[in-house]
Amino acid sequence: MNMIQRIEHWGDTHHPRWVDVLRVALGLLIFAKGVSFIMDRESVGALIEQTNFQLSIWSAVHYVVFAHLVGGIFIALGFVTRLAALLQLPILIGAVFFVNITNGFSFLNSEFWLSLIVLLWLIYFVIVGSGPFSLDRAMDKPGYRRRI
Numbered sequence: 001m002n003m004i005q006r007i008e009h010w011g012d013t014h015h016p017r018w019v020d021v022l023r024v025a026l027g028l029l030i031f032a033k034g035v036s037f038i039m040d041r042e043s044v045g046a047l048i049e050q051t052n053f054q055l056s057i058w059s060a061v062h063y064v065v066f067a068h069l070v071g072g073i074f075i076a077l078g079f080v081t082r083l084a085a086l087l088q089l090p091i092l093i094g095a096v097f098f099v100n101i102t103n104g105f106s107f108l109n110s111e112f113w114l115s116l117i118v119l120l121w122l123i124y125f126v127i128v129g130s131g132p133f134s135l136d137r138a139m140d141k142p143g144y145r146r147r148i
Contacts, residue, residue: 078134
């Protein structure tokens, strides 16, 4: 058994059911953030400019919006959760370490703390996976043939 399979097995056996509720809430929060980015794309572009991102700001904005919308739905439904959470990590790392940290560590900087908590939960779901109440688990049941 290689390392990834061992991590997946450990995550599948050590996943409390109440964490699925948290996974759904996290997915909906990320999806809502994607919708808010659609409503105000100029501010997202300004945030990305603050990070001195070297590639096209236009492509970065579209990646952030697409990853939040699709990834948020996938995380909420528990569909390819590890991959969806993994695609969110660069966005949240940028939000925590390059955008929100410039305002300091004060308790009044709620965007920083929210971004940090979301980042930590995304790392958790990359390791542990989607859990027992998810589309991933429903597709693994007998009677459904999964193709890879």
